Amino acid sequence: MANLFQSVRGFNDVLPADAAAWQQLQRVAAEVFASYGYGEIRLPLLEHTGLFKRSIGEVTDIVEKEMFTFEDREGDSLTLRPEGTASCVRAGLEHGLLHNQQQRLWYAGPMFRHERPQAGRYRQFHQLGLECYGIATADADLEAIAVSARLLRELGLSGLTLELNSLGSAEVRARYRAALIEFLQRHEDGLDADSQRRLHSNPLRVLDSKSPQTQEILRGAPAIVDCFDDAARAHFDAVQQGLADLGIACTVNSRLVRGLDYYTSTVFEWTTTQLGAQGTVLAGGRYDGLVEQLGGTPTPAVGWACGVERLLLLQKALGVPTASGDAHVYFCWLGEAAQRAARRLAEQLRDALPGLRLVLHAGGGKLAAQLKRADRSGAALALILGESEVEAQTVQVKSLRAGDAPAAPEFVAWPELASRLAGLLKQSEPR
Incomplete structure (x- = not known):
């Protein structure tokens, strides 16, 4: 007899034979976070849609194309969370955790995006995330990256590359945005359709284009470092020096911008060549303006997130032994x-x-x-x-x-x- 129902496309079951590896990964992560003094926060799956429009940016792919949004019986627009940072800030503001305080928080759980399902990218996927609030200096950036490096190492993952960039302050980003638009306008006819659409609404995302023709044009684009002021340059130098002190190798990638509007200053990604097109394993950066943007007082913040499914795929690709749920x-x-x-x-x-x-x-x-x-x-x-x-x-x-x-x-x-x-x-x- 045929099954009456199957799982929704992009929403996958985790069977008992695989669940032990998931449990082991989260157990390792919880131990690593605790070793740096981070406490777990558990966030709801549903949020008001406006939270993500205001934080992520209305012209990002996530908000424009990928969110699972619906109206409830009261007529409120609700969204299954596509990422954890906005929810974490909302919770911090709602419960009085952020004003004039330092907070180190981590979370884990499912996120939802209406993307084309493929290996390592699903419509319901799971993330581990870390957020640190209240520390404006490079100390917080370095600690966040150090935690990520330790987590990847404890999971047995090797051969990854840390890519690093800085978007400077909001003022630096605004100057760079103007310079980049001016450059792109001169080459608009040669850009791919997505990049032409983003040219004025979200020009930094053009730097992330997968079009070879657009990337060839971008070889002559201005670099954000040319727009740095003294403070932005000093912060970025301190991050690089701190990583060198910790023995964490990195590659500066001036085209690294991340896909969310709230990022400022340091941005970073851990990447691998083992997973084909899904090369980013863990990513994050600083978002000093987001707390104020969501109604709080100005609060420096830095964080990152990683996909659990992608970490497990990488463990498998590298032949890392993982836990079994077999009986003893x-x-x-x-x-x-x-x-x-x-x-x-x-x-x-x-x-x-x-x-x-x-x-x-x-x-x-x-x-x-x-x-x-x-x-x-x-x-x-x-x-x-x-x-x-x-x-x-x-x-x-x-x-x-x-x-x-x-x-x-x-x-x-x-x-x-x-x-x-x-x-x-x-x-x-x-x-």
Whole structure:
């Protein structure tokens, strides 16, 4: 019989075989964030549409083409969040977290954009994000990048390139915008259609064009560094010097602008050549004007976000070992007395060995059938309890994987079972 329903295009299920790698990634991320003093904030999926129009920019691709927006029963326009920064600022203002304070926050969860689905880019995707408020100096930029570098390293990801640029202050950006428009107008006929459309509304995004012809024209475009004032130059120099002090290599990319209107000063991306067109793995920068733009007092801010699906794809491409959700132990039993004893022993083992993944067989059946289920569970060891074992108060321990000890079945007394299992499972861990 055919399935009546399938998932919506671009909205994917994460099955149990893959979920363990997701859990491991978020566990590593939470530990890295905590090691720098960042606290988790949990944000709603739905926000008022105006929040994103005002923060991201009405002429960005996200707002123009990609948001999932609808009217609710009260006639309010609501949007499934396409990114986390605007929601984080809204929450900070609503709950009084930002005024004259320093805040270090991180978040995780699904985001939504109506894009063409492809590997590493989905309509429901998941992000990890970090935001730091209240620090105007390059210290915050450096810390944000250092956290990102440590996270990528802890996830086993190597061979990435850190690309760095600065958009200067709002005044610098305004001067550069005027110079760039003047240049692009002289070459308007040669630009691709998207770039012609953006020329006046969002000219910095032209620098990000994928058109080879437009990129050839841009070779002669003015560089934003030519519009820097002393403060912008000093801040960018301090970021570069700080990265050198930390041993974090970077490449200055004067065409790096990011796709959201709220960025000012430092912008950066970690990129890879392992994922084809989806080369950006983690990206962010400074957005000193956004808090004021959304109704707060002027507050310096810097942050970044990364796509969980893309990190997992990169781990796979690089052959990084990830967590498995397989059972450690499968507990077989034969007979009613053995079933009752196995149930008690299983609970005792879970108490004694936190983190133990133990499956207690259910449904009866012959031992051979139970052992087949044990093998399919991925468990390293099977425990077997029959009438004779109950009488002797022992459990038979059987290896299910080649190379795992013990080579032959071993009988272990009930009081010693937890310590024996701990030792055997340690031996079976991949090296």
